[in-house]
Amino acid sequence: MAKPGTFRKGASGNPAGRPKGSRHKATLAVEALLEGEAEALTRKAVEMALDGDTVAMRLCLDRIAPARKDRPITFALPAIETASDLTKATNALLQAVAAGDLTPSEASELGKIVDAHTHAVEVTDIAERLALLEQAAGGKR
Structure with a gap:
């Protein structure tokens, strides 16, 4: 049995809470507003980037080639045997x-x-x- 004030291992503290994969109301509202417009918005962002809009350029480049979080490192590390x-x-x-x-x-x-x-x-x-x-x-x- 779990100690008082703690939850059993593997049991949710709020079983009636938000289901996994459900979306926030604000996210659902934004998706409803943009429904069917994604292609037009993307096309417009690309056009603006090609016209020299630096913010649009960064947006497009971040989607095309996102910044790498990690990179391979070439580094001579001595052997650790003890x-x-x-x-x-x-x-x-x-x-x-x-x-x-x-x-x-x-x-x-x-x-x-x-x-x-x-x-x-x-x-x-x-x-x-x-x-x-x-x-x-x-x-x-």
Whole structure:
């Protein structure tokens, strides 16, 4: 049973709430107003962009080729085989940011990946040590 003041796992706190996929009234009203006009509006925006309207140009270009959120990064990261290798990796990230090869946000995201990998290395190391201890103890608990 759930603690008082909390919901059961997997159960909605508001089962009679808005159904998934339903739309807000304002969204429905705008869609009703624009119904059948999308093609004409698109055509007009393209014409305005071709006539030199910079706002229309940006609108059209953002639809044609949206700005990329991520980009591939070519970056030499030292191998992380033990937890002590983490400092080498973070130092490489700091150097890349200082040199302008990586943005701070890119380094932050890479740091999260390095941290996850380091955690995996630590867990593997602990599992190996535990297996050796159990083997040395003859499998006794």
